[in-house]
Amino acid sequence: xxxxxxxxxxxxxxxxxxxxxxxxxxxxxxxxxxxxxxxxxxxxxxxxxxxxxxxxxxxxxxxxxxxxxxxxxxxxxxxxxxxxxxxxxxxxxxxxxxxxxxxxxxxxxxxxxxxxxxxxxxxxxxxxxxxxxxxxxxxxxxxxxxxxxxxxxxxxxxxxxxxxxxxxxxxxxxxxxxxxxxxxxxxxxxxxxxxxxxxxxxxxxxxxxxxxxxxxxxxxxxxxxxxxxxxxxxxxxxxxxxxxxxxxxxxxxxxxxxxxxxxxxxxxxxxxxxxxxxxxxxxxxxxxxxxxxxxxxxxxxxxxxxxxxxxxxxxxxxxxxxxxxxxxxxxxxxxxxxxxxxxxxxxxxxxxxxxxxxxxxxxxxxxxxxxxxxxxxxxxxxxxxxxxxxxxxxxxxxxxxxxxxxxxx
Numbered sequence: 001x002x003x004x005x006x007x008x009x010x011x012x013x014x015x016x017x018x019x020x021x022x023x024x025x026x027x028x029x030x031x032x033x034x035x036x037x038x039x040x041x042x043x044x045x046x047x048x049x050x051x052x053x054x055x056x057x058x059x060x061x062x063x064x065x066x067x068x069x070x071x072x073x074x075x076x077x078x079x080x081x082x083x084x085x086x087x088x089x090x091x092x093x094x095x096x097x098x099x100x101x102x103x104x105x106x107x108x109x110x111x112x113x114x115x116x117x118x119x120x121x122x123x124x125x126x127x128x129x130x131x132x133x134x135x136x137x138x139x140x141x142x143x144x145x146x147x148x149x150x151x152x153x154x155x156x157x158x159x160x161x162x163x164x165x166x167x168x169x170x171x172x173x174x175x176x177x178x179x180x181x182x183x184x185x186x187x188x189x190x191x192x193x194x195x196x197x198x199x200x201x202x203x204x205x206x207x208x209x210x211x212x213x214x215x216x217x218x219x220x221x222x223x224x225x226x227x228x229x230x231x232x233x234x235x236x237x238x239x240x241x242x243x244x245x246x247x248x249x250x251x252x253x254x255x256x257x258x259x260x261x262x263x264x265x266x267x268x269x270x271x272x273x274x275x276x277x278x279x280x281x282x283x284x285x286x287x288x289x290x291x292x293x294x295x296x297x298x299x300x301x302x303x304x305x306x307x308x309x310x311x312x313x314x315x316x317x318x319x320x321x322x323x324x325x326x327x328x329x330x331x332x333x334x335x336x337x338x339x340x341x342x343x344x345x346x347x348x349x350x351x352x353x354x355x356x357x358x359x360x361x362x363x364x365x366x367x368x369x370x371x372x373x374x375x376x377x378x379x380x381x382x383x384x385x386x387x388x389x390x391x392x393x394x395x396x397x398x399x400x401x402x403x404x405x406x407x408x409x
Contacts, residue, residue, distance in 0.1 A: 031054055
């Protein structure tokens with residue numbers, strides 16, 4: 001069970017995990033403060049929407065976390081998780097919405113042990129896999145809570161006419177946090193890449209930039225539409241989300257261990273796609289990206305068109321925003337984001353083509369990971385690549401290998 005792992009869980013990744021926990025706690029405190037503020041202002045509708053977003057996101061995270069624990073209860077590695085499993089506390093922890101904290105405790109425990117005691121590479125590998133699950137949960141939380149919450153807050157600001165410089169900086173910071181979550185998740189995928197093709201910090205920065213440039217116009221268009229037609233945003237979300245879920249189903253995803261729960265994953269992917277691109281299957285990423293961004297560009301222009309129509313109808317109430325400046329700016333940012341994304345995949349994306357995966361290296365270790373990635377795709381995959389026979393880390397869920405294979409695309 002103690003195989004080598006070709007990725008080094010560095011001190012920087014460890015510090016990012018600690019920072020992630022602090023930011024997670026800070027986010028909860030700010031959410032509570034926002035709910036209290038709505039209550040004090042008498043904005044009970046906004047307060048109800050905020051509570052719904054918080055509870056819905058929390059329940060979604062706990063369900064995924066519990067399902068993943070259920071798959072590997074007998075293979076838990078950390079002491080804190082073994083203790084909770086031995087005393088049958090894992091299910092109560094998740095029922096009390098504390099499952100994510102349990103995962104943070106497990107990652108911090110095994111990472112601290114690795115750095116203080118200089119343990120073997122297997123322990124290092126376990127830290128990487130645990131961190132990946134945590135990053136995936138944070139990604140779900142970003143698009144089930146943070147992105148909708150940012151849209152809500154922007155629409156409230158627009159309705160009240162409180163758009164100021166400091167407010168704009170707060171909005172930009174929130175959008176940057178969403179983009180950062182996406183970038184850090186994909187950076188985590190480099191654990192499955194050869195050392196010489198790992199995702200550099202420059203690569204991560206470019207990945208962050210194009211996501212930020214595309215997320216800002218999308219969220220802003222949704223907020224503008226919601227500010228003038230608040231009742232119709234629900235209909236827009238439900239109709240588009242169901243279409244995106246069907247699109248995820250058409251990709252024949254096989255992420256969850258049990259097929260019955262696969263629809264929950266597809267529903268979550270549809271939620272992510274409502275705001276941002278997320279690759280979930282192997283194949284030609286170019287065609288999928290063109291189709292997705294073309295469709296989302298049309299939808300964004302439709303939202304801006306409805307907003308523009310309402311602005312001209314009630315011009316006296318919207319002097320702070322000029323449609324002739326707002327719409328070209330947002331569409332320009334969207335176009336620049338597409339160009340930066342093309343540059344990223346052209347010059348910065350750590351692709352692993354067939355030759356690079358199968359050729360030997362000085363370390364001679366990354367072939368094990370490449371082989372395990374291919375193995376997770378199944379024998380029927382037309383993308384299966386030949387690799388030298390090698391053992392894999394026992395107990396590693398297939399979802400890690402499948403997501404890494406998508407990232408290789």
